[in-house]
Amino acid sequence: MSVPRRGRPAGPTGPVIGRALRLLDAFDAQRRELTLSELARRADMPLSTAHRLMQELCAWGAVERGTDGLYRIGLRLWELGSLAPRGPGLREAALPFLEDLSQITKENVQLAVREGTEVVFVERIAGSGAVPVLTRVGGRFALTATGVGLVLLAHAPAEVQEEVLNGPIDRYTAKTVTDPVQLRRMLADTRSNGFSVSDRQVTMDSLSVGAPIRDRHGVVIAAVSLVVRHGSTTPHALARLVRTSAQAISRALSA
Amino acid sequence: MSVPRRGRPAGPTGPVIGRALRLLDAFDAQRRELTLSELARRADMPLSTAHRLMQELCAWGAVERGTDGLYRIGLRLWELGSLAPRGPGLREAALPFLEDLSQITKENVQLAVREGTEVVFVERIAGSGAVPVLTRVGGRFALTATGVGLVLLAHAPAEVQEEVLNGPIDRYTAKTVTDPVQLRRMLADTRSNGFSVSDRQVTMDSLSVGAPIRDRHGVVIAAVSLVVRHGSTTPHALARLVRTSAQAISRALSA
DNA sequence: CTAAGGGCTTCCATTTTCCGGAAACAGCGC
DNA sequence: GCGCTGTTTCCGGAAAATGGAAGCCCTTAG
Numbered sequence: 001m002s003v004p005r006r007g008r009p010a011g012p013t014g015p016v017i018g019r020a021l022r023l024l025d026a027f028d029a030q031r032r033e034l035t036l037s038e039l040a041r042r043a044d045m046p047l048s049t050a051h052r053l054m055q056e057l058c059a060w061g062a063v064e065r066g067t068d069g070l071y072r073i074g075l076r077l078w079e080l081g082s083l084a085p086r087g088p089g090l091r092e093a094a095l096p097f098l099e100d101l102s103q104i105t106k107e108n109v110q111l112a113v114r115e116g117t118e119v120v121f122v123e124r125i126a127g128s129g130a131v132p133v134l135t136r137v138g139g140r141f142a143l144t145a146t147g148v149g150l151v152l153l154a155h156a157p158a159e160v161q162e163e164v165l166n167g168p169i170d171r172y173t174a175k176t177v178t179d180p181v182q183l184r185r186m187l188a189d190t191r192s193n194g195f196s197v198s199d200r201q202v203t204m205d206s207l208s209v210g211a212p213i214r215d216r217h218g219v220v221i222a223a224v225s226l227v228v229r230h231g232s233t234t235p236h237a238l239a240r241l242v243r244t245s246a247q248a249i250s251r252a253l254s255a
Numbered sequence: 256m257s258v259p260r261r262g263r264p265a266g267p268t269g270p271v272i273g274r275a276l277r278l279l280d281a282f283d284a285q286r287r288e289l290t291l292s293e294l295a296r297r298a299d300m301p302l303s304t305a306h307r308l309m310q311e312l313c314a315w316g317a318v319e320r321g322t323d324g325l326y327r328i329g330l331r332l333w334e335l336g337s338l339a340p341r342g343p344g345l346r347e348a349a350l351p352f353l354e355d356l357s358q359i360t361k362e363n364v365q366l367a368v369r370e371g372t373e374v375v376f377v378e379r380i381a382g383s384g385a386v387p388v389l390t391r392v393g394g395r396f397a398l399t400a401t402g403v404g405l406v407l408l409a410h411a412p413a414e415v416q417e418e419v420l421n422g423p424i425d426r427y428t429a430k431t432v433t434d435p436v437q438l439r440r441m442l443a444d445t446r447s448n449g450f451s452v453s454d455r456q457v458t459m460d461s462l463s464v465g466a467p468i469r470d471r472h473g474v475v476i477a478a479v480s481l482v483v484r485h486g487s488t489t490p491h492a493l494a495r496l497v498r499t500s501a502q503a504i505s506r507a508l509s510a
Numbered sequence: 511c512t513a514a515g516g517g518c519t520t521c522c523a524t525t526t527t528c529c530g531g532a533a534a535c536a537g538c539g540c
Numbered sequence: 541g542c543g544c545t546g547t548t549t550c551c552g553g554a555a556a557a558t559g560g561a562a563g564c565c566c567t568t569a570g
Contacts, residue, residue, distance in 0.1 A: 008530045012555070016271045016528070017311040027338050037546055046530050051548070056272040061370070069547080073339040075370045081336025082393035083282050084328040115316065115330045138337035263559040267526070271557065292517060301559050306519070308557095324518080512570085519564075526557070535548070540541100 019045060020053050024062070024073075029136055033070040086113050090222055091123050094213070094249045098125055101226065101245045105238075108133050108227040110208075114152040117164050119143055122222070131206045131229045142170045144183060147210030147225035150196035154187040155212055155220035161187070175200040195239040196225075205230050209238040211246035216254040224249065274300060275308050279317070279328075284391055288325040341368050345477055346378050349468070349504045353380055356481065356500045360493075363388050363482040365463075367403040369411060370395070372419050374404045377477070386461045386484045397425045399438060402465030402480035405451035409442040410467055410475035416442070430455040450494040451480075460485050464493040466501035471509040479504065 013019070026034060026042035034042070040050035054071060057063045061076035082088050094111050102109045107127040112119045118140045124133075135141060143149040143156075143164055153164060169178040177183055190196040196210040210225035224246045226238050268274070281289060281297035289297070295305035309326060312318045316331035337343050349366050357364045362382040367374045373395045379388075390396060398404040398411075398419055408419060424433040432438055445451040451465040465480035479501045481493050 008532090008553080011529085013529070015311050015556075017275050017308065018315065020272050020275075021315045021317065024335055027335065029338065032338050032340055035546075036548095047547080048530055048532095048549085049528085052528080052530095053272065056270050060273065060276045062276065073335055075339055075342055075368065075375055077332065078336035078339040078342035079375065079393045080279055080282065080328055081333035083284065083287050084330055084333035085287055087330055087333035113330065120330055120334065138334045140334075263524075263561095266558080268558070270527075274557095290517075291519095302518080303520085303559055303561095304557085307559095514569075515567090517564100517566085519562105521562085522559105524558085527554105528556075529554080530551105533548105533550085535546105537546085538544085540543090 016053075019043070019049070020057060023050060023053055023057070024077075027073055029139065033066075033072050035070060039071060086221065087122055090213075090253070093252050094222075094224070095123065097245050097249050097252070098123060098224070101125075101224070101241065102127060105226060105228075105241065106130065110135065110146075110148055110225045110227060111222060112146075112148040112152065112225075113222045114143065114156060114160075115140070117143055117160060117167070119146060119149045119152060121148075131203075131227060133206065133227050134202065144169050144178075145172055145176055145198060145201045147196050147198045147208030147227070148223040149210075150186060150190050150198060151210040151212050151223035151225075152220070154190040154196065172202050173200055173204050175204065177201060193239070195235075195243055197235045197239075199235075200230050207231075207235065209235050209242050211239070211242040213246050213253070214250045221253075222249075271308075274298070274304070275312060278305060278308055278312070279332075282328055284394065288321075288327050290325060294326060341476070342375075342377055345468075345508070348507050349477075349479070350378065352500050352504050352507070353378060353479065356380075356479070356496065357382060360481060360483075360496065361385065365390065365401075365403055365480045365482060366477060367401075367407065367480075368477045369398065369407040369415075372398060372415060372422075374398055374401060374407060376403075386458075386482060388461065388482050389457065399424050399433075400427055400431055400453060400456045402451050402453045402463030402482070403478040404465075405441060405445050405453060406465040406467050406478035406480075407475070409445040409451065427457050428455055428459050430459070432456060448494070450498055451478075452490045452494075454490075455485050462486075462490065464490050464497050466494070466497040468501050468508070469505045476508075477504075 022043040023039055026039050036051055036054065040047045043050060054063065058065055061074045063071050064074040065071055098109045098111060102125040107130045109125040110121060111123040112121045121135045121137055121139050124135060124137050141149060143153040153161060165180045165183060171178050177186065194211065198208045200207060206227055207230045208225045208227040210223045212220040213222040213224060215221050224242055226242050277298040278294055281294050291306055291309065295302045298305060309318060313320055316329045318326050319329040320326055353364045353366060357380040362385045364380040365376060366378040367376045376390045376392055376394050379390060379392050396404060398408040408416060420435045420438060426433050432441065449466065453463045455462060461482055462485045463480045463482040465478045467475040468477040468479060470476050479497055481497050
């Protein structure tokens, strides 16, 4: 009396949009092209579900599918992303100043904003022959370790600070500060000095100094930093340059 | 006997993802910040529906909501967009060559790819004192009018060419070519010459010359163009420069 | 002070869309 | 042929989506 069972009694899954976005999240800098199976695996969902969702995303142009069957992020999404105010807008306004900084110091220059409890790197200019750094434009990092991160954390809402300081704090080197009490002191210093210093906290041969960029209301919305080889200069010499540059960018943004 | 009717009998709507993407589409270069009501209006859906969908998008970081209640495109979307291979990757590889071209000519330089039956501008360098152009990075335009558009159309799959040539063809000036027969001839010329010429087809004081950028297999994936004031130079003088630049970019991409 | 208007948020009965196992399909190497 | 891997289609059942209505919070007007 029973028809040959088709489909599945359907269990609690969650909002569709969430699952679609999980699929998009499967893409990253290392994996810009994925097969359907890889997508399904990485997003942890059945193949047929992934297939249907990807079809819809494809139809709209959020993702594209090559003749080889691989999925890639589509131009439509790039266009949309170009409309994000903090990323591209800030980036364009700051670029000339970052280039000045790069010209003068020949070191690595970084521009970043805070997203939740992480740093997102918006622009990065590699100094000729400077220390290699781990970061990538569009990439993320913990707020507690880098020069830009410390600046952004120091000026973040109290609840964000608490969440970060009470949560587990990633360690990258032997010098990474993971003690909440010590971190609080560093944040206070960052606020009173107007710049942050991250000494060998990310890699053992690098030091970075960051300064805050403010909008017209004085709210900190981004941070610049110089990343140099540890021991090549004193933090204070860099701080002057970075602060000046950050202030110039802040003024340019308010105009 | 009837309880005070709540909710609505629900009518046929369509896939959720489509509606969510329609909401995102409501953002454009002019309107980077929208209220919920504007979003609902532009995406043509009930307020409560828009509200629920935006909440989900917000939760993931696709959009952000300021303290003022306005919605903006979120950083997460910008990050994702940065992973699109055609946009950013091509852009970075081509940028040095475009700057050379801009330095030499002091004119407007444009880099574009095809998306469906439209041109998408990936990069644009404004020449100092050159003719003002209408286009914007991330913007779209018809394939039939611009220098880059003609190149991309000339090398598009036959079905795309037919769709464009048989469909309605937008007119921008008195000189815009809208006759399919004449356009076919122009496309044939573009292919045999290795460059396209758009003479006063977009505005009455501009002329643009475009050339194809190819991947390692020889497939045309993008186009460069110079846009100059009409009458300031002959197309052939520009063609040499643009073709050389396009070939250099093609080689850089294959490496 | 009350009223009116604009925008935002929550609620919930209805039903539409989504879910995903299974089975068929398409390559490829052996 | 057979097995293997990755992709596509199918469809009954169930969860998630839907959107009027009502409640909120403002600011402006009377």
